[in-house]
Amino acid sequence: MTVRTWAAALAAAALLSGCATPPHSRPKPQPSVTVYELAHWSDLPGWREDAVTEAWPAFLESCRTLRFNANWAAPCTAAQTVNSSSAADIRSYFAANFEPYEVIKRTGPEREATGLVTGYFEPLLHGSRTRSPHYPAPLYTPPPDLLTVDLTSLYPELKGKRVRARLEGNKVIPYYTREELPADPSLRSRTGLDR
Numbered sequence: 001m002t003v004r005t006w007a008a009a010l011a012a013a014a015l016l017s018g019c020a021t022p023p024h025s026r027p028k029p030q031p032s033v034t035v036y037e038l039a040h041w042s043d044l045p046g047w048r049e050d051a052v053t054e055a056w057p058a059f060l061e062s063c064r065t066l067r068f069n070a071n072w073a074a075p076c077t078a079a080q081t082v083n084s085s086s087a088a089d090i091r092s093y094f095a096a097n098f099e100p101y102e103v104i105k106r107t108g109p110e111r112e113a114t115g116l117v118t119g120y121f122e123p124l125l126h127g128s129r130t131r132s133p134h135y136p137a138p139l140y141t142p143p144p145d146l147l148t149v150d151l152t153s154l155y156p157e158l159k160g161k162r163v164r165a166r167l168e169g170n171k172v173i174p175y176y177t178r179e180e181l182p183a184d185p186s187l188r189s190r191t192g193l194d195r
Helices: 003-019 052-066 070-079 087-097 185-191
Strands: 032-038 101-107 110-112 147-150 162-168 171-174
Touching: 052 070, 052 087, 070 087
Parallel strands: none
Antiparallel strands: 032 101, 101 110, 147 162, 162 171
């Protein structure tokens, strides 16, 4: 290699090294924080239009248990004096006894005020030990062929999830739908479908 070639290669290397930039360090993502901000009843969508008289009996039913909690004793006692047929009285009751809060998700300077809320309920079923026109449908214990399969040992991510199924030969298949139930031989004699 000649001195001239060597010098050209060295100059090219020096120029190229000036083009190299250090890797950009990305800022760490900021954690999200949920905060509760005091709001106004008028901020609630539908507050003036919702049929609060339809929800009021459920609230009173909740008070049957909640009234024993020190935090709920006064509001539940006050609820007994509200005119349950007046939406205005019910709204006034809530405004006097509760404060609405807005649930906000903050990520750095960003503020997110929308999200998903899931609610659950426990149905109350009435029944009778004797058949009557008011209670014509029987309520059975679980059928003997109903399998409850817990897959946690195979799939830990399914912890708490169960599959309801039945065996057909050596194959596990979904359990009968409501429409298919009369086809279950173990139920036929109990439903009266074999008569």
